[in-house]
Amino acid sequence: MARRSSDSDGRNILRFYWDHEETPSIEVPFTDFFAIGHDLFAPVNSLAVVNNPQSGMNSYWPMPFRKHVKVTLTNELDEDLALGYQITYAETEVPENAGYFHAQWRRATTERENPDYTILDGVNGHGQYVGTFLAWTQLSEGWFGEGEIKFFIDGDDPYPTICGTGTEDYFCGSYGFPETYTTPYVGNVLDHKGQDGPPKWSLYRWHIMDPVYFQADLRVTIQALGWWPNARFQPLADDIASVAYWYQSEPHAPYPEFPGLQARWPR
Secondary structure (H helix, E strand, O other): OOEEOOOOHHHEEEEEEEOOOOOOOEEEEHHHHOOOOOOEEOOEEOOOEEEEOOOEEEEOOOOOOOOOEEEEEEEOOOOOOOOOOOOOOOOOOOOOOOOEEEEEEEEEEOEOOEOEEEEEEEEEOOEEEEEEEEEEEOOOOOEOEOOOEEEEEOOOOOOOOEEOOOHHHHOOOOOOOOOOEEOOOEEEEEEEOOOOOOOEEEEEEEOOOOOEEEOOEEEEEEEOEEEOOOOOEEEOOOEEEEEEEEEEOOOOOOOOOOOOHHHHOOO
16 A cells, blocks of 8 residues: 655655754654655554554654754745644663664665665764665666665775675565565565556665664665566666664764755655
């Protein structure tokens, strides 16, 4: 099941600022933060995110802070936005080694000459990577899910510490995604083949039980590789948007400049 979200949900920006920092640690389009890609609502039933019918979007990531938090939602459309929300928090001691929650959004169209897509880069400090969300738009016919996800940890160059065996395997689908599924840690919640534009997928993978630890720096990439055309294995030029979720010590490195409204517009 998939339906169009509120016309403005994914075109508003959610930002979190911890302990009076000047730049946000979370900077993500509103719906993408809740594993909703392409502004197409799909149910999610996981430990970290739960999306229920009628646009009930819920996040359960622990988000410790020590002094102060500021949360903003920026409406970039020329129309008013009706919004209801609830933030629940507890006043308690925060462990000295507790990291701050971060989330960063990116989008790019890969090139056949270089099909690597960057999910996260420029992270400095120590922490743990805890989740990936991909809103993948196929711009070629055929299968898209053969790319390797790579985690370059603490100075890895040129080879990553972790190298996956394929997009379908990273999202625990093994031989493809024949149907949608949503589980506590992983899901393919949108299979939108050729309806209202090119095929689209929404894929999440939470590293709750298997976080990727780093001590100094981290870079995460995934390849756009598949079978196209006529069962020929080839790099692809696909439109990919992503959210990376991680915890780290502050201060964090500056994020890339956040894309404007037109650059975020779903295909």
